[in-house]
Amino acid sequence: MNHIALKMLMGDKGKYLGIVMGLTFASLIMTQQPAIFLGIMSRTYSFIADVGLPDIWVMDPKVQFVDDIKPLQDTELYRVRGISGVQWAMPMYKGLLKARLTDGRFQTCNVVGLDDATLIGGPPVMLEGKIDDLRRSDSVIVDIDGARDKLGKPSPTVGGKPTPLKIGDSLELNDRRAIVVGIAKVSRTFQSQPVVYTTYSRAKSYAPRERKLLSFVLVKAKKGQDLAELTRRIHETTGLAAYTQAEFKTLTFEYFIHNTGIPINFGTSVLLGFIVGAAIAGQTFYNFTLGNLLQFGVLKAMGTSNWTLLRMILLQAVLVGSIGYGLGVGLTAVFGFAMRHTILAFKFPWQLLLFSGAGVSLICVFAAIISILKVIRLEPAIVFKG
Amino acid sequence: MNPAVRCQNVVKTYDTGGQKVTALNGINLDIAMGELMMLVGPSGCGKTTLISVIAGILDQDDGSCEVFGEDLLNMRSRDKLNFRARNIGFVFQAFNLLPSLNAAENVSVPLIINGMKRIEAERKAITILEHVGLGERWQSLPSQLSGGQQQRVAIARALVHSPRLIVCDEPTSALDHETGRNVMALLKDVALHKDRTLVIVTHDARIFDFADRIAEMDDGHIIKVKSTK
Numbered sequence: 001m002n003h004i005a006l007k008m009l010m011g012d013k014g015k016y017l018g019i020v021m022g023l024t025f026a027s028l029i030m031t032q033q034p035a036i037f038l039g040i041m042s043r044t045y046s047f048i049a050d051v052g053l054p055d056i057w058v059m060d061p062k063v064q065f066v067d068d069i070k071p072l073q074d075t076e077l078y079r080v081r082g083i084s085g086v087q088w089a090m091p092m093y094k095g096l097l098k099a100r101l102t103d104g105r106f107q108t109c110n111v112v113g114l115d116d117a118t119l120i121g122g123p124p125v126m127l128e129g130k131i132d133d134l135r136r137s138d139s140v141i142v143d144i145d146g147a148r149d150k151l152g153k154p155s156p157t158v159g160g161k162p163t164p165l166k167i168g169d170s171l172e173l174n175d176r177r178a179i180v181v182g183i184a185k186v187s188r189t190f191q192s193q194p195v196v197y198t199t200y201s202r203a204k205s206y207a208p209r210e211r212k213l214l215s216f217v218l219v220k221a222k223k224g225q226d227l228a229e230l231t232r233r234i235h236e237t238t239g240l241a242a243y244t245q246a247e248f249k250t251l252t253f254e255y256f257i258h259n260t261g262i263p264i265n266f267g268t269s270v271l272l273g274f275i276v277g278a279a280i281a282g283q284t285f286y287n288f289t290l291g292n293l294l295q296f297g298v299l300k301a302m303g304t305s306n307w308t309l310l311r312m313i314l315l316q317a318v319l320v321g322s323i324g325y326g327l328g329v330g331l332t333a334v335f336g337f338a339m340r341h342t343i344l345a346f347k348f349p350w351q352l353l354l355f356s357g358a359g360v361s362l363i364c365v366f367a368a369i370i371s372i373l374k375v376i377r378l379e380p381a382i383v384f385k386g
Numbered sequence: 387m388n389p390a391v392r393c394q395n396v397v398k399t400y401d402t403g404g405q406k407v408t409a410l411n412g413i414n415l416d417i418a419m420g421e422l423m424m425l426v427g428p429s430g431c432g433k434t435t436l437i438s439v440i441a442g443i444l445d446q447d448d449g450s451c452e453v454f455g456e457d458l459l460n461m462r463s464r465d466k467l468n469f470r471a472r473n474i475g476f477v478f479q480a481f482n483l484l485p486s487l488n489a490a491e492n493v494s495v496p497l498i499i500n501g502m503k504r505i506e507a508e509r510k511a512i513t514i515l516e517h518v519g520l521g522e523r524w525q526s527l528p529s530q531l532s533g534g535q536q537q538r539v540a541i542a543r544a545l546v547h548s549p550r551l552i553v554c555d556e557p558t559s560a561l562d563h564e565t566g567r568n569v570m571a572l573l574k575d576v577a578l579h580k581d582r583t584l585v586i587v588t589h590d591a592r593i594f595d596f597a598d599r600i601a602e603m604d605d606g607h608i609i610k611v612k613s614t615k
Contacts, residue, residue, distance in 0.1 A: 304471075
């Protein structure tokens, strides 16, 4: 009977395509929108992910997310270094500073100051130059996206693309000269500001005069040291907040989840996609069953059981669901691939496949149930009513 | 010898919007094995209700209807399905072929319902299609066949699993005179034999001469049963 069910489904090409397209649309929306959402949310903690070497981040206890800088006194660095289980602890400055460009424009930059001696916390990938070049006077490393776009020199032609900043070019940070000695590849951040790396001491000279300028203390635990135990010890000894990298990412992620409208906006899109997809696919599938009611009646009159008819309808629903899901997910993947070099945030983990798969399954079950109920209640005597 | 079908005091009432309509009002009818019985009468007289009860696709409210000695009303649902699948063939006014299946696939449906493998069922279906003169058209979809050809496919479908009872609802009313008579001739020729009974509901007076007996119905009653012999 499976063969008959499939032939019935595909016999009416228009309805068949209608159901598949409805499910494709639902699957696309339920995958693409969350993928963009996850992409945006992953940018909130991309800076933490880029700084891969330290095990623990130490900061002011009131810090709520990675860009919520509440500076510490430099002496806190030495206190952390003195705690047992700490292999090393390095300072990091992170702050938004205005850069004056060669054409006189100002651009806010995310300035990151690295420990002068070790340069720990530097950019993950150097495209041009070396990170050691930061030891040269007035040197900075800028990220490639910033260099190409916001920090770029104005185009000589009206409306043209800016000329990318390159090694040897200069800019001003708080009236102090900064020479570009390297171009780095960093993950895009949520605020999409250009990232400028320099040494900790130079960053302090760029920053406005303040009593406290230490943003984070980056800690490497000794081999075999339990990280949870060490974070607890740092907190108890210094009164500062200490998070593992994963905990700091979660803290940042949850801040954006709870304090921005992003989840609601994307959640609404996903929900609408689900509802519209369910409505289209459910209605079309139900209409398809209604259109075939006489055929189901004939099969019932000839001795087909309700259970067999139910299996036939489920098979039809599973087939259109699988095709629609595959097309939707495929289109999402194509979309993500096409957008990989653009500013658009896109993250497509395997869990998202399960999420949209569950959504499409729910739609198919819903569509199948309303159809099955109609067929089960069907009186086979309908076959003699013309 | 027991009749193929025995209806005794069969009553069926429909509830249409709070109003009771008696479709069958104490029907008594015996149909013998090997007989071609026609049920005739004006629209709404209960013909279709009666063949629905005889075919086991509608339960009567009162009375008994035995088919080959089995009381379908008291049969379990599963047993009734199996009984229908094995013993009854259907021919409909509008053919009711599955439009997306070709002729052989349509004819093979009752065999598949009875558990036969598809390939084997289709092979047997092609053989039956040859008997009804459509051996060459087994791959055609219903939409590619004329009305008469579709009805011949429907007859092949009704016969393929060798049922003992074939019920036909207005099998010729969608066909022109000559095609209708050809279909009836075919039906009588290939379907009727001493181990099989045909019950045909019809308005079509042009085919009455194919019947062994004709039961005239009116207002839920059988008012006359006459032999054509």
